[in-house]
Structures are given as C-alpha cells and as structure tokens.
Amino acid sequence: MTSALRKEYLAALGLEAWTLRGPAAASEFVGAVVDEPVPAGAAAPREAAPREAAYDWPQLRERVAACTRCGLSATRTQTVFGVGNLQAEWLVVGEAPGAEEDARGEPFVGRAGQLLNAMLRAIGLKREQVYIANVLKCRPPQNRDPVAAETIECLPYLDRQIALLKPKIMLVVGRIAAQNLLRTDAKLGALRQQVHTFGPSGVPLVVTYHPAYLLRSPAEKHKAWEDLKFAREVFARG
Numbered sequence: 272m273t274s275a276l277r278k279e280y281l282a283a284l285g286l287e288a289w290t291l292r293g294p295a296a297a298s299e300f301v302g303a304v305v306d307e308p309v310p311a312g313a314a315a316p317r318e319a320a321p322r323e324a325a326y327d328w329p330q331l332r333e334r335v336a337a338c339t340r341c342g343l344s345a346t347r348t349q350t351v352f353g354v355g356n357l358q359a360e361w362l363v364v365g366e367a368p369g370a371e372e373d374a375r376g377e378p379f380v381g382r383a384g385q386l387l388n389a390m391l392r393a394i395g396l397k398r399e400q401v402y403i404a405n406v407l408k409c410r411p412p413q414n415r416d417p418v419a420a421e422t423i424e425c426l427p428y429l430d431r432q433i434a435l436l437k438p439k440i441m442l443v444v445g446r447i448a449a450q451n452l453l454r455t456d457a458k459l460g461a462l463r464q465q466v467h468t469f470g471p472s473g474v475p476l477v478v479t480y481h482p483a484y485l486l487r488s489p490a491e492k493h494k495a496w497e498d499l500k501f502a503r504e505v506f507a508r509g
C-alpha cells in the first residue's frame with residue numbers, strides 16, 4: 272500500500288498519530304489494436320474478514336441489507352447487494368450505487384449501467400452471464416467519492432462475495448474501485464493493460480474506465496475497448 276493511502280486508512284481508524292516502521296455492440300468501441308499485454312503486477316490480498324467469512328449467499332445478503340456500519344445507512348433508500356449469475360466466471364466491480372441503483376436496489380441500472388451492458392456485449396457477454404457488484408453497497412450522498420471509513424467497513428462484504436463466487440476473472444471499472452481493490456493510489460492509466468491478481472487464489476484482475484466516465488469522455492472509449500479485448504484474452508488464456 273502506498274503511504275498516502277495508508278495514511279488515509281490509518282486516519283479513518285483513528286491511528287493517524289502512529290508512525291509505521293520499516294519499508295454493446297463492438298461498434299460502440301470501434302478502433303484500436305491491442306498492444307502486447309504488460310506482465311502482471313500482483314496486488315496484496317486483504318486480510319480475511321472474520322465476521323463475514325462463514326456466510327453463505329443468503330446470510331450475506333441479509334447481513335448487508337441490515338448493515339449500519341457506516342453513516343451511509345442513514346441516507347440510503349436500500350442497500351445494493353449485487354446481481355447476476357452465482358456461477359459466473361466474470362465478476363464486474365464498480366464503485367458505489369448511484370441514484371437509480373439506490374432506488375431500484377440493483378447495481379448499474381442507470382445510463383452507466385446501459386453502457387456497461389454494451390461493453391459486456393462487445394466482448395460476447397450478456398449481463399445475465401456475469402456477476403456485478405460494487406465496492407460500496409450504499410449510495411454516497413450526491414454521488415460523492417467514498418471515504419476510507421466507508422470502504423473499510425464495506426469491503427469485507429465484497430471480499431466474501433468474491434470468495435463465494437470464485438470468479439475466473441475480475442473486471443474492475445473505474446479508479447475508485449481499482450484503487451480500493453488493489454490497495455494503491457496509482458492513477459487508472461497506470462493500472463490498465465496489466466494483469467493484476469486478487470486474493471489468496473490469485474484471481475486475474477483487469478482494470479478499465481468507469482462507464483460513467485466514458486459517457487462524459489466518449490473519446491476514451493477506444494481505450495476501454497482495448498481493455499475489454501485485453502480482459503477477454505486474459506480470460507481465454509485461463
């Protein structure tokens with residue numbers, strides 16, 4: 272973990288005074304040819320979350336629905352657990368629910384979700400074939416970025432979802448999700464086009480742009496298309 276991110280986590284835990292010792296259709300994504308993939312940089316796995324570690328899917332869903340671990344429980348309409356095929360080989364991870372997701376209780380159902388569906392279709396995947404979840408299960412007010420205390424409380428739920436699902440590949444969309452899962456503060460541009468790994472079983476993890484960003488910056492879609500093709504190759508390599 273980088274020192275800036277570590278500081279933020281320590282501050283959220285009230286430990287800021289401590290000093291650490293030691294060291295769509297593819298036509299929506301027309302274009303670019305994929306460069307040779309850069310070899311893997313592995314991410315450190317997070318420690319297992321003791322409270323969730325034994326939960327099955329229904330228990331975990333119930334636990335999340337009742338969660339009051341952070342202040343977002345006071346402002347949410349409902350939790351947004353995740354959706355998809357429990358046998359999915361692909362896990363897509365985003366940042367946090369937005370207004371439509373908060374209202375409907377399902378991730379990626381707004382405009383960004385429609386683009387995500389198109390991105391998946393572009394590499395031959397139906398939404399129903401994959402599993403989709405977020406780092407945060409509750410909507411941050413005004414869609415602000417998650418704060419460290421919220422991700423610290425919420426990530427164990429995603430960790431358990433990953434342990435239950437055992438995906439063959441993770442496609443992580445957007446800087447916030449990528450930084451939290453890889454425990455880095457590197458920019459998204461530095462994280463894409465690499466095979467990272469997640470957790471003790473070393474699930475391959477590929478990073479790309481968030482569909483909401485692509486809606487704002489459509490000129491970047493060709494890069495997302497490179498990333499999607501890259502992810503498809505990583506998956507095919509097994």
Ligand code: URA
Pocket residue numbers: 365366367368369372377378379380383384405483
């Ligand atoms: N953005 C996300 O990161 N997740 C959603 O579920 C919706 C929008």
